[in-house]
Amino acid sequence: MADQKTAAANFTIKPETAALTAEVEQMLDFVFGPTRFDKASYLFREGVEPVAELSYVAQLGDEVVGTIRYWPINVGPTNHPALLLGPLGITPRLAGKGIGRTLTFRTLERAAEMGHDLVLLVGDVDYYKRFGFVPATPHGFVMPGEKRPERLQVAPLKRGILGTISGDIRHIHGRVIAGEAELGSTPAVGARGEFLQVDAR
Numbered sequence: 001m002a003d004q005k006t007a008a009a010n011f012t013i014k015p016e017t018a019a020l021t022a023e024v025e026q027m028l029d030f031v032f033g034p035t036r037f038d039k040a041s042y043l044f045r046e047g048v049e050p051v052a053e054l055s056y057v058a059q060l061g062d063e064v065v066g067t068i069r070y071w072p073i074n075v076g077p078t079n080h081p082a083l084l085l086g087p088l089g090i091t092p093r094l095a096g097k098g099i100g101r102t103l104t105f106r107t108l109e110r111a112a113e114m115g116h117d118l119v120l121l122v123g124d125v126d127y128y129k130r131f132g133f134v135p136a137t138p139h140g141f142v143m144p145g146e147k148r149p150e151r152l153q154v155a156p157l158k159r160g161i162l163g164t165i166s167g168d169i170r171h172i173h174g175r176v177i178a179g180e181a182e183l184g185s186t187p188a189v190g191a192r193g194e195f196l197q198v199d200a201r
Contacts, residue, residue: 011065011099013106016055023064024057031089040145041122043177044084044169045071051083053114054107058090058099065091066099068107075118075141076167082118083111084169104131108155117158118165122151131155140166144177 016024028036036042050069058066071084090099108131111119120136121128122143136154139162143152156162171177 011058011060011094011097011102013056013058013102015053016057016067016069020057020064024067027064027067027091028087028089031092032087036087039122040143040147040177041084041086043145043175044073044143044171046171046175048072048172054083054111056103056107058103060094063091065094066103068100068103070107070111070119072172073120074170074172075120075165076170078165078167079170080118080165081116082120082165082169083116085119085121086123088123101130108132108157112157117156117161119155119157120169121153122146122148123153125151125153128153128155139163141169142167143169 048071050071054068054070056068057064066089068088069086071086073082073084074080075082085104088100088104090097108119119133120141120143121133125133125135133153133155135150136152137149139154141152141154143149146152154162
C-alpha cells in the first residue's frame, strides 16, 4: 500500500495526444461503464471534437491513470460560447491521490488564459466546489435532457460573468437536444434546481 501511495505521487500531467486516445477511451469505459454515453452531457459532444488545448492526461510511467476533456458549447439565446467539462476520470486504484484535483486546477487555469469565461459540468457539488463551481440552475442555466438538474454546475472564469449569461445549453452545431426549450426562451433565475460518482461525465 505504501508503494502505491509513493507511485501515485510520481504521476505526470501532459496534453493528450492522438496516440493516447484509445487508451483514454478504454480507461473511461472501465471507470464509468458502457452506459456513460447515455448521459445527457454526451449529447452535446456528438459530432464535436474536444478542445485539444484543454485535453490532458495523467500518466504513471507509460500508463494513463487520469483524463480530463472540455467541449465547446453555446449557452442561451445569444449562443454565448462556453465550455463543458468532462469526463474527468481517474483509474480507481489511484482515486483520492490528487490526480483529479491536479488535472482540474491545471486545465481551468489554462482555459482562463485562453480567454474562456464560463465552464459548466454535471457532477457532485461537494467535489467541484473546491474549483469554484456553484449550482448552475439558480443562475438560470439549463441542460436539456438532464434528469438531475441539481448536479449541473457552473464556474465563472471572468469576474462578473454570472448574471449576464443564462439559458439552455446548446449543441455547438445547433443540433436540437430532446427537452430543449423553444429558441429564445430563458429560464427564470431560481429554476429547479472518481468512481464514487463525483467525476464530471
